[in-house]
Amino acid sequence: MASEVVEVEGHIIDSLILAKILDVILDSGADYRLLDFDIGRTNTDSSRARFEVTTDDEDLLATLVAELHIHGANRVATGDAVTVAADTDGVLPEGFYSTTNLATEVRLDGRWGPVANPEMDCGLVVRPGGLVRTIPMHRVRTGDAIVVGNDGVRVRPMSRPRGPSPFEFMNSDVSSEKPKELLVAQVADRMRLARAAGGRILAVCGPALVHTGAAPDLARLVREGWIDVLFAGNGFATHDIESHVMGTSLGVPVVNALPLEGAHSNHLRVINEVRRRGSIANAVADGFIPGGVMYECVRLGIPFVLAGSVRDDGPLPDVITDVVEAADAMRELVPGVAVALMLASTLHAIATGNILPAGVETFCVDINQAVVTKLADRGSHQALGIVTDVGLFVRSLADHLVPAP
Amino acid sequence: MASEVVEVEGHIIDSLILAKILDVILDSGADYRLLDFDIGRTNTDSSRARFEVTTDDEDLLATLVAELHIHGANRVATGDAVTVAADTDGVLPEGFYSTTNLATEVRLDGRWGPVANPEMDCGLVVRPGGLVRTIPMHRVRTGDAIVVGNDGVRVRPMSRPRGPSPFEFMNSDVSSEKPKELLVAQVADRMRLARAAGGRILAVCGPALVHTGAAPDLARLVREGWIDVLFAGNGFATHDIESHVMGTSLGVPVVNALPLEGAHSNHLRVINEVRRRGSIANAVADGFIPGGVMYECVRLGIPFVLAGSVRDDGPLPDVITDVVEAADAMRELVPGVAVALMLASTLHAIATGNILPAGVETFCVDINQAVVTKLADRGSHQALGIVTDVGLFVRSLADHLVPAP
C-alpha cells in the first residue's frame, strides 16, 4: 500500500474543484481519507481540504498525484524543487516536471516564488538569480537547470467568477440553444471590463469569418481599437485581402454575391501579388490592399501572427512557415492578454489555447458543436463555448461595441 | 456583348459535367447557345458539346471561361500556350494559368502534350525540351517559363466509373445512414482492385484513430502490406507511440482502459525520449518503441511524412516543422497513389487533397458530417465521404483485408 497526503485550497467546493479531485481519485481505483476540512461558511470564504490518497500500486500513485496536481491539489510533504541540468539541446531531463497553465509557484532555498509565464505542457527552467520560467521542450539548451519531479512545485486552482453570470465558465457548456443576443451582449461586457482593467484582447480568426461575411464587422472592431492582437493563418488573411482586392479591381460588387465561386484562382493571384510586394505591409502601402482586417492591423500597428499550415497555398509572405517559430512568435504576444476570442478557427484556436494561461477568459465561437466542445474542453481554461453562426455573431458583437453613428 | 465558344467532351451527360457547366453559366448571369451536340447513343459512348457563352461584361466573361475550364470545358479558339519568364523567385508572372487537378494538355509548337503531374492551384512551367510540369508558387525561380492565360491549355473532364456502384463518386454523398458493413466491403474491394493494377495506397491519419482504439488495426494493415505511404502529424505519431510505450513500461493494461486521463504528461515524456534518440527509427532500433503503426512503417520501410502544425507539442524529431517543406515532401510520394484513405484527419486530409490528381479514389472517413462534407467537396476528386466511427471502420476494414488466421 502506498499513500500520499495532498491539499487543495480556494473556492474548491462551488468551483467544482474538490469534486473533480475526488472524481479523479475514484476513477483511478484509489481510495481517499479526509484528514482535515476547513470549509468556508459563506460563498466568499475560501475552503481548504487535506486528504490522504491510498493505492496498492506505487506507479499508479505517482501518476495519480501528478494528475491531481493538474487540478490544483498539491502534495503536502514537499521540500525545495529539484533541478537537473539538461544534457542535450531540445530535450528535457528525464522526470521533468510537466506544467499546467495554472498559476504556479516553485520553492527554492525554502522560499516560494511565482513562475513568470504559466503555460501548459512545458518544463520549468530556473534561471540564474532564481527566476523560474516555463520552457517549451524545443527551447531547452544544454546546461539549463530544469525542475524534475513534483517536489517544491505548487499550483493554485482557478475559481469560478463570483456573482451571477450567464456563463458557466469551466463547465464547457456548449449548447446551441441559448439566447444568442444575450450572449453577445455579455461577451461585449466582458471585453469592456477587461479593457477597463488594462487587459488586452486577442482575436483568433478562421477563414469562415470571411466566407460568412463577417470580415467587415471584424475590421470595424479592429479600427475602433477593440482588438489588440490577432492570430490567424494563411487562409483567413488571404480571403480577407481577396475580398477587398477583387471587390475593388473588378468593381462589380454583385459578382461577389453570386456563386461564381470561381474567380476560383483569385486567391492565388492575390497571394502572388502580395508575394511580389514582399509583405502585407508593402501591399497596403502601395495601395494594392485597400481595406479589410489585415489592412486595419497594418495601418494601426496591431501585431499579428500568421502561422503556416501544410494546407496553405502560396503562402503569403508574412506567414511564418516554420510552425515552431510561429508558436514562439505567438508566445511573445500572449502577456497581457485578458480575453481571447476564438472565431471559427480550429487549428489556430487549439494552438492558442495551448499557450494561454488558465486565467484568460476565452470565448470559442463556431457553428459546429463538436469543434466547440473540443476547444472548450482543452486544459482548464475559463473557456466558454458558443455554438452559433460566426458571421451573425461578429456582426452583432460589433454593433454592441461600435454603435453606428 | 462579349462571347466565347467553348467545348467539352466525354461522358458529359451522365457524369453531370454538362449540367454543372450550364449551371455555372446560368448562375453567373450569362447566357449560352448550343452550337453543336454529338450525343452518345448509349452509356458507353462519349458525347461532345460546343456552345457559345455570352455576357455583357468582358471581365465577367474571362472569369467565367476560367471557371468553366475547371469543370472540363475548353475554349475552342486556341493557339499555342504563351509563356512568360518569371522575374522574381517565388512569384508567378501576372496572368499565370492556374491549374486544376484534372488531366491537362498544353499546346506547344502546334502539338498537344500532357502535363506530367496534375495538381491544382499551381502554375505550369515549360522546361527546356518542352516538358510541362505543375509548379507550386513558392518553387518558381527567376527565368522559369510560366504559362499565362488560357490559350493552348485544355483539360479532360473526369467520368464517373462505369457500371453499378454503391458509391456515388463526385456526388459527395455523405449521409451517415448507409449500410456500413457494405461500404467497408466495397472500400476493401477498391483497395484490392487498385493493388492488383499496381496502384499504391495512401493513408492519411488523424489522432482520433488512436483514441478510438483503431491503431492496432491500422498497424495490422501496414504489417500485411496494405499501406504504401502514410501522411500524418505529430499528434497521430505521438499517440500511436505513447500507447505502445506506456502500455509496456507500466505493464498495467487496465490503466489504459481507465480514464486516468492524466498520465496527462505521458505524451510529452514520449516525445522527449524520442527526441533524445534523434528519430523514430532510432527509437525503434533501440527498442524504446515496441510496436504500433509508426513501428511497422519503420520496420518495413514504408515511407511517411509527418507534417508539423502550430499546435504541436515537442514535436517529434521526424516532424517537418516547415510546412512548405512538408508539403513538398508529401508531393514526392504522391506519384503512383491510386487510393487515398483519409482517416479522421482534417488538416492533413485537406493538405493531401490539395496535391492529389483528380483520378485518385479518395475515401474520407470521419464521424463529423460537416468535416466529411468539407473534405469530399474540395476540388473535383473522386471523393467518397463516409460518416462513421473511424475506430469501428478501420477494425472492420482490417478484418476484411487481413482475416484472422
Add this chain to the structure above:
Amino acid sequence: MASEVVEVEGHIIDSLILAKILDVILDSGADYRLLDFDIGRTNTDSSRARFEVTTDDEDLLATLVAELHIHGANRVATGDAVTVAADTDGVLPEGFYSTTNLATEVRLDGRWGPVANPEMDCGLVVRPGGLVRTIPMHRVRTGDAIVVGNDGVRVRPMSRPRGPSPFEFMNSDVSSEKPKELLVAQVADRMRLARAAGGRILAVCGPALVHTGAAPDLARLVREGWIDVLFAGNGFATHDIESHVMGTSLGVPVVNALPLEGAHSNHLRVINEVRRRGSIANAVADGFIPGGVMYECVRLGIPFVLAGSVRDDGPLPDVITDVVEAADAMRELVPGVAVALMLASTLHAIATGNILPAGVETFCVDINQAVVTKLADRGSHQALGIVTDVGLFVRSLADHLVPAP
C-alpha cells in the same frame, strides 16, 4: 432482355434532370440508348429527350421505370390510367400508383387532366366526374377508384428558377460557410416576391427558436403580416407562452437571463393553466397570455396546427394528439403556400416536407448541418438548406422585412 421507352421534357439539362435520370439508370446496372434529343438552343428553350432503357430483369425494369418517373421521366407507351376499387377502408389496392410531389397529370378517356393537390407517398383517387386527387392511405374508403400501375400518369419535372441566383435550389447546398447577411436578404426577397404574387408564407417552428431568443422577432413578423400559416408542436408553443407569462408574472426580466434553468417546472405550470382555460385562445382572451408568437396568431386569426408528439408534456389543449388527424389538419392549410420557412424544427419540418408540393420554395434553417442536409434532401422540393443560428437568423430576417420605425 426487357426494355421500355421513356421521355422527359423541360429544362432537363441545366436543371440536372437528365443527368440525374441517366445516373439512376447506370446505378441500377441497366443500359440506355438515346432515341431522340431535341435540345434547347438557349437557356430559355425547353429540351426533350426520349430513350430506351434496357435490363435483363423484368422486375428490375419495373422498379427502375417507377424510379425514373419520380425524376420526371414518363413512359411513352401509355393509354388511359387504370383504376381499381378499394376493397378495405384504409388500404390501397395492390399495385397502386405511388405519387411524387411533382405536378402530375392523369389520362382518363383519352384526355390528360391535372391532379388537384400533388403530395408524395399517396395514392390517386378518381372521383365521380373525373376529378383526380391524391389520397393518403388512411383516408381510403371501400369503393374508392384508385389508380394502379404507371399507365396514364405523367409528371412534369421541376425546373430551376431562371436567372442568376445565390441559391442553388435542388442542389441541397448546405455549407455553413456562406455570407449569411446576404442569404437573409435573399430569403426576405423571396418572401416579398411570393407575397406580391399572392402566395402564402408558412412557418414551421421548433422550440430552439424560443431558446435562442428569436421568438419576439418571429412575433414581430407575425404581427406585421408576414406569416400566414404556422405549424409547430407542443414544445414551441409552450416555451413561447412560458417566456411571456413568466416574464410578466415575476416581473423580474433579469431572472430570465440567468441560468436558473429551473423555474424548471414553469413550463408544466403554464401548460396546466392553459389547460384549465381550455385553449390558447381562451388564455389570450382572459389575459393569461400577454404576448408572443401564439398570442399574435390568436389575435390576428393566423391559422396554426400544433401537432402532438410522444415526448410532449401536458400537452396544451390545442395540441392535436392524434398524429394522423394532425397531419390531415396540416394538409388543409397547405393550398396556396408558396414559401415555407423551416425554423429549427426537425420533426415538424419533415412532416411538412412530406405534404408540400414540389414547387413550394422551402428554406430549412438549423445550426446542425446533418439536420439541414436531411431536410433539404427529402423529396424533390425546391429546398435550400441554411446552416446558421436560428436566433440570429430570424432577428435579421425580421429587421429586413419589418424595419424598426
Add this chain to the structure above:
Amino acid sequence: MASEVVEVEGHIIDSLILAKILDVILDSGADYRLLDFDIGRTNTDSSRARFEVTTDDEDLLATLVAELHIHGANRVATGDAVTVAADTDGVLPEGFYSTTNLATEVRLDGRWGPVANPEMDCGLVVRPGGLVRTIPMHRVRTGDAIVVGNDGVRVRPMSRPRGPSPFEFMNSDVSSEKPKELLVAQVADRMRLARAAGGRILAVCGPALVHTGAAPDLARLVREGWIDVLFAGNGFATHDIESHVMGTSLGVPVVNALPLEGAHSNHLRVINEVRRRGSIANAVADGFIPGGVMYECVRLGIPFVLAGSVRDDGPLPDVITDVVEAADAMRELVPGVAVALMLASTLHAIATGNILPAGVETFCVDINQAVVTKLADRGSHQALGIVTDVGLFVRSLADHLVPAP
C-alpha cells in the same frame, strides 16, 4: 431578505451533487452559509450538509428552493405533505408539486413513505390508503388528492457508481474520441450484470438502425433473449419489415445493396399490405413478414410500443396514433427496466427519457454529437452518451453477447 435552510445527504462530494447545488445558488445571485457539514472520511462514507440560502427576493427564493430540490437538496423545516383535490379533469391544482425522476418520499401523518413510480414532470397523487404515485397531468381526474408545494416531500440524490469505471455517468461525457471496442464491451457487461440482477433491458430504436445495416444484429439480440421491451416508431418498424419482405419477394439481394433508392414506394406497399392484414402479428402469422426485429418480437412475445408521429406514412396498424395513449402504453412497460439502449433515435429516446426513473442506466448511441449531448443532458439520468456509428456498434454488441457458434 428571505432565507431557507436546506440539507442534502449522500455521496454529495464525489458525486458532484454538493458542487452542483452551490453552483445553482451562486448562479441565481443568492448567497449561502454552511450550517453543518458531516463529511464522510472515506469514499464509502456518506456526507451530509445543511446550509442556509439567502436572497432578497421572496419569489426568487421559492424558485431556487424548488430548483435545489431537483438536485437532491430538501428543505429542513417540513411537516406533512399538503394535498388539494383537483377540480377539473386533466388539470393539476395550482401550486402542484412538480416531480423529479429521483427516488422520492412523501410525509403523511408524520411518516415518510416512498413514491411508487418516480417519473419527472408529473404531479403526485395520494390514493386512499396513503399510496403515493406520480401522475401525468392528462390523467388527473376531478377529486384526485394532489400534493401541492414542497412541504413533506424529499428526494434522494443519485450517487455515482462506486469503483473504477470507464463510464462517467452523469457527466454526459460524449466525445467521439473514445476507444469504441472497449465501450462496447462495457455496455455488454452492464447488460449482463443487469440481467443477472433480474433487470429488464429496453431498446429504443430509430430507422437509421436499419439503414446502417444493423437490424439483423439487433434481431439476433432479440432472438437470443437480450431485449425485453422495445420502443420505436412507424419508420423503424416499416424499414425493418421492408428489408425482409422485399429481400424475399424480389429474391435479388444485390439490389438491396445498390442505390436504386427507389423501390422508393416499397415502404408504402409494405405498410399497405400489413394494414390489409390488420397487424404485424397477423402479417407474421401468414408468412408475409419472414424475419427481422419485429418478427422476432412477435414470435417471442416481446412487448413493444410503436408510437406515432406526425411524419408517419400509413402508418402500420400497430402504431398508436394518439401520442398521449402511446406514452401511457410506454409507461406500462417501464417497471423493471434496468438498462435502456437508445439506438439512433431522437424523438422516441427523448420520450423514453421523460418517463424513466433516474436509476435506469441509459446508453445513448448516435453518430451526431449534438443529438447525444441533448439526450444525455436531459434529466438527471445515469446516462452515457456514445458518439459512434450505430450500425457498427450494434453489430459489435451482438458479437459480444451472442458469439457466433
